[in-house]
Amino acid sequence: MSEQQIASPVELEPPDPLPRPPPRKPSAKDENRFKITETLGCFFFLLALCYLCLLYGRIPRAQYAAEGALDSSEKLVGTVATRDVFAERGFYYSPTALEKDKKDSGDDDDSATPPGADTGAVAPTREPPADLIQVFPDEIIVRKGSVISDETARKLQAHNLSIRQHNRINRRLLPVYQATLLCALLLLCFGLGIHNLKPDFFHRSQRIVLGSLCAALHLSLLVAGQWLHDNVFFGNSLHLYALIPLALAPALAAYLMGMRIGLCLTLLLSALTALLLPSNHPFLLGINCFLIAMVGLLLFHNVNKRYRFAWGGLGVAAAVFAFSLFFAWYQDMPWLWSGLSNYGPKLLALALLNGLIVVVALFLLPSILERVFDVTTPSSLGELNDRDHPLLERLRKEAPGTYEHSLNVARLATDAAKAIGANPALAEVCAYFHDVGKLCAPEYFAENQLGDMPNPHDQLSPEESCSILRAHVRHGIELARKYRLNRPIREAIAQHHGDSVIAYFFQRAEQLAKKSGGKAPDIADYRYDGPRPHRPEVVIVKIADTCEAAMRALFSNQGSSKIGGARIGERVNELLFAKMQAHQFDASSLTVADFMKIRDQIVQTLCNIYHERPEYPPKEETAPATPAAPAVNETQKRPTTPVAPVTPVEPESTAANGPPMETP
Template identity: 50%
Template sequence: MITVNGRRYKRRDSTATLICFLLLWALCYVCLLFSRGTRTSLPTLPEQLDTLIGQVASENIIAEVDFCYTAPRATTPTPNGHTVVIEAITPKVLTKDRPGGLLRSVQADTPIMRQGEIITAETVARLQAYQHVFAQLTAKMRRLLPLHQSALLCGLVLLCFGCGLFAIKQQLFSQVDRIILLTIFLGLHVVLTLVSQKMFAEYINGTSLQLCSLLPLCLVPALTSNLLGRRIGFCTVLLLSALTPLLIGGENLFQVYLFSLFGGIAGAMLFHDIHNRLGFLLGGLGVTATIIGLNLFFAWSQPLPWTWSSFSPFWTSILYLACGNALLVILALLLVPLLVERFFNVVTAYKLNELNDRDHPLLQRLREEAPGTYEHSLDVARLAGEAARAIGANAGLAEVCAYFHDIGKLYSPKMFGENLSENEANPHDSMTPQESCQVLREHVRFGIELARKYRLQRPICEAIAQHHGDSIIPFFYQKALTQAKQENLPPPSLRDFSYDGTKPQRPEVVIVEIADTCEAAVRALVRSREQPTAANITQKVNELVLAKMQMHQLDNACLTMAELFRVRDQIIKTLCNIHHLRPEYPKELKPIRKPAIGADPTTQSQPDVPADASPTP
C-alpha cells in the first residue's frame, strides 16, 4: 500500500497507471515518426518543370510554408490574387543565372497550383521555388533532434496532465478500469490524429484550415466528459490542446492549438449530459458551428483573400468536414457507451434512464415483497436527487442509487419495521440485540450479492455497501447496554453493534446515506404522532448530520463543508415540502348537492350546514 495525503493506493494501481503512461507516451512517439513522413510528401513532378507549361494541372498543390519566388516580368499581373507583390528587383541586383523579374511572396495555405488550371511560366516559377523550400523543410523535419524534443515535450505534457488530474480527482487513481479507459480514449485521439493526417495527404491535400477541420478534436473531450465526468473532460481538453500541435507539427501550431482548445471545450460542454435526441442535435450543431466559426476567424485574420474570391469550393469542403466531425461525435456517443458499460462498469446516462423507470426486476420485487421499503426508497430518491442538484452532483445517479440501496431487505422483509402493519408483531421482540444486529447487517451483504447477480454498476454497488458506513446501530446497542447493566455484565462491544461497511466517498453515495437517515427519522416523527413541523424537521436533520460528522462517517466524503451544508439545507427544504401542513377539515360535513343543469336554483332544497362549520371566505 502507498499512502498519499492520507489516501491509500494499492501498488498494482500505481503500476497500472505507470504502464498506461508509458504506453501512451510510446504511442505519441510512433505518431510523431509517421507524421514526419506524412507532412514531408510532395506530389511527383517532372525534373524539367518547363515541360508543364501549357498543360492542365491534374491536382492541387497548397503551400505549407511562406516562400518567395521571382516571377517573369512578362506576367506582372498577379493571377487570381494568389500572390502579393512585395517589391521590384532590377536586373542589377539579381544573380547572373536568374532572369530579371518581380520578387513575390506566397503565404502558407495559399494554392500554388489548382486542379484544372492552365500551367503558365509563373506557375512553374512558383513550383521551382517551392520545391527548393520544401526540400529544406523536409531535411529539417527529418532530423532526429527535433523529433526527440517533440517526444520529450509530449512526455512532459502527459506527466503534467497526470499531476493535475491527481490534484483534482485523487480517487480516480484507485480505479484501474477508469485509468485504462482514459488511456484508451487518449490513445484513440493519437491514432485518429495520425489517420486524419494520412487521409488529408492522400485525398484532400488542402490548406491547414481543412486539416484542422478534419481532425476529430471534439471526440475525446466529449467522450470523457460524458462517461468520466466534466472535470476529467476539461482536463482532457487542456491536455489535447497542448499535445495535438506537437503531434501535427508544421508551421501552424497556434492555429491547431486554438482548434483543439475551442473544439474540445465545445465537445465537453455540449455532450456532458445528454438525455434525449434534441441534446444530440444541439450538440452536433454546436460542434459544426464551432469549426466553421474558427475557419471564418482564421480566413479573416491571416488574411486569405482567395478563400473569399472563390467562396464555394473551399467553404463547401469546410462545411462537409465540420458536419462529418459532428456526426462522428454523435455516432461515437451512441455506440461507445454500450461497450464501456459492458467492459468498464461505468454508469452512462442511457443506463441511468433505463434504471430510472422503476421497471427493473429488483424494484418490482421490492414493490411486491417489501412495499414499505419501496416507498422509503422513493422518498430517499427524491431527497437525494434534489440535494445532488443543489451542489451540482449527478442527480440521476443519486436517485438510482437511492432506489436500489435497500434491496438487501428482500431476503427477509418482515424483519424491518417499515414492512410491518399495525397489527403484526415485531419479530425483534423475541430476539436478542445481538441477533437483531446480525439481521440488520445481513441486508447489506445480501444487497451486494443481488447487485452482482443483476450486474448493477459500481456506483450502485457502492451505495448498497456504504449507505450505512461503519456506523453503530443505536437502538439495539442501547437495548444491549441496558440489559448488561441489569445483569451486571460488562458493556457490549461496539464492533458487535456496528455495520461492517466502508465510509462513502462518492458525493452521490454520501448524499444517499444522509437522505436515508433523515427520511427514516422524520417518518418516525410522524409515526410517533409528533407533528413534523419545519422546526422539528430542521432540528432533527441538524442533529443527524452533526452526529454523522462526530462519528466520522463523512471523513472520506468528497464534499466541502459548504457543499455539505447545502445538502443539509436542501434535504430540510424537501422534507418540509413533503410533510407540509394542511388545515383540518370539519369533523362533520354533509355532502352538498349541486343543482341539476337547467334547474332553477331557488326551487332546489338547500343542504343543512353544520353549526360548527365556518363559512368559506
C-alpha cells in the same frame, strides 16, 4: 525389507483432501505497486504514440509529381493536374524561367541552399523582393483538371524546393527526441493536475486505462486525419483541421469520467495537437483545438436523450466551420475570402462529416466502454431511472414499505445534489436501489410491518436481530451484481450505512446484560461492515436515508400537525452532526459549507412533504323531516284532480339502498 512385505504390500488409504486456503487478499502495498506500474505503463504507451506521430509528421509527403519532374519545370508544362495542390508554406517564386541545378536539388542533405542561389524559391522576408511574387500558405497553386502552364510549373517547382528547405531547417531546430521530451513533460503535468483536482482518479486502474485510451484515440485520429488529407481529400490546412474530429476524445472522456477529467484532457490534447500536427501557426492551432474541444465537452458531457446527440453534432460542425473561418481571417488570408465559393463548400462538408463522426462515436463507444471499464454514463442512468426496472418491481411487490421509503429518499437526495452541484441523476438512482437488500427478509424491517402484524424481533435476541439488519447490505450487493448494476450504485448499497452502530439493538443488548449481570456487549458486533462513503452522491443518500427514516418515526408518533418546520430543522441538525461526530463522512471530499447546503435543502424538502394542514371540523348531520303517516280512511279517498306524487327526502343511508317508492 522382508519378502512378505514385498509380496503383499499394504495399500494405504489416500489422505483426506485438505481444504484449499482462501485466496490471499492483496495488501495495500501490493495494490499501490500495481497501480504505479500500470500508471507508468500508460505513460510510456502514450509517449510512444506521440513519438510515432512525430515520425509520421517528419516523413516527406507525396508531392504532386516525381522528384525529377519537379526539378525541371519543362517536364510539367502542358500536363493536366490530377488533383488540387495547395501551398503548405509561404514562399516566393520568379515569373521568369529559373532552372535548378539537379545536383543541388536532387539530394536532401543538411546543407542549406544559399539565399541568393538560383532555386526558384526564396525564403520569405518581411518585404517581398520586387522581381518575385509571393504565395501565401494554403493558397491554391493548381486545380484538378487544369492544364499546367509555364508559370504554374515554376510555382510548383518553387513550392517543392521551399518544403525541402523547411524540412532541413526543421530537423536541425527541433529534432524528434526534443519534441518527444516536451510531450513527456506535458504528460507529467497532466498527471499532476489530475492528481490535485481529483485525487481518487489513480485509485482505480480502470480509470487510468480508460483515460489513456481516450488520449490514444485522439493521437490516432491525428495520424489518420493527416493520411486522409494527403491521399483522399487533398485540401489546405483548414481542410485538415476541419477533417480531424478534435472534439471526440475530450467529449468521450467527459461523458465517461466527468467534466473535470474531460477538461484536463482537453488542455493536454490541445497542447499535443499543436506540437504534433504540421502547422505554420502552432499556437493558433492549439487555441483552435481547445475551443472546438470545449464545444464538444459542453454539448456532450451530460447527454441522455437521442435528440441531444443530433443537436450536439450540429453544434460541433458549426463550431468547426466558424472557427476555421475565424482563424483564416485572423491569419490574414485575403485569397480565402476572394475564393470562398471554391473553399467554402468543401470546408462545410468536412465540418459536417466531423460532427457526424463525433455523434456516431459517442453513440456507440460508451455502450461498450461502460461495461468493460465499469463506469456510469448519463444514458445508463436514464435507463436505471425507470421505475419499471425488474429489481424495483420486486421491491414494490415484496417490500412495499421499503419501496415508498426509497422514493422519498430519492426526492431528498435529488434536491440536495442539485444544491451542492453534484450529479442529481446519480443520487436519485442510488437512492432507488440503496435498500434492495431488504428483499432477503422484508418482514424484519419496520416499514414493511403492518399495524396488526407482530414484530418478529420480539422473538429474537439483539445479536440475531442485528445480524439480520447487517445482512441486508451484503444481500443488496449480491442482487446488484446479479442485475448488473453499475459501480456507483453498488457503492451506495455497500456504503449507505457506513460503519455506524445499530443503536437500538445495542442499547437493548446493554439493558439485557445489566438485568442478567452478564458480559457487556461488544460495540463492534453491532456495527455495519462499511466502508464509509466517499462519493458525494452516496454521502447525500446516507444523510437522506437517515433523515427520512427519523421523520417517518416522528410523524408516526406525533403527527404532522405537531412536528412543524422548527422541529424538523432541529431533528435534521441532530442527525447530521451526530454522523459527523461519528466520523462517518471523513472519507468524502465535501466541505462544511456543502453539508450546510445539504442540511438546508433536506429541511426544506421535508417541510414540503410533512406540511401542516388545518384539521377539518366534523360534519353535522341533521335528521331529515319525515312526513306523518296518513290515516287509514284518508288513504282510501282519492282526489278528484290528479296531484303530482311527492317524494320524501331520505337520509343518505336510505338513498344509497335505492330510490324510495312513491306512495299513491
